[in-house]
């Protein structure tokens with residue numbers, strides 16, 4: 001058993017499936033897999049699951065300093081206003097360098113195109 005960074009179970013049957021190419025079935029699953037990708041430094045996956053209209057050229061995860069230590073994820077809400085759009089509200093906990101733990105609360109928007117959920121953008125509060 002190799003615990004998935006998103007905290008939902010075994011990595012191979014959780015986010016690992018989406019990281020290896022299967023389309024995530026829901027926006028919540030995609031959001032969890034993106035959190036896990038940040039933990040694992042899977043920058044290519046993060047860019048591939050980002051809608052082209054808002055996707056940055058790169059995230060610079062490999063050279064980021066100080067690197068965050070990700071402490072956990074809680075999904076608070078997942079709704080589908082339409083079958084191909086979704087809103088996922090979550091709290092991620094992390095620590096930057098030697099600092100104290102912080103909460104990142106974000107309400108993210110997703111769309112599904114060609115059967116694949118994509119991250120569009122989010123409001124951090």
Ligand SMILES: [Zn+2]
Nearest residue numbers: 004006014015
């Ligand atoms: Zn997972």
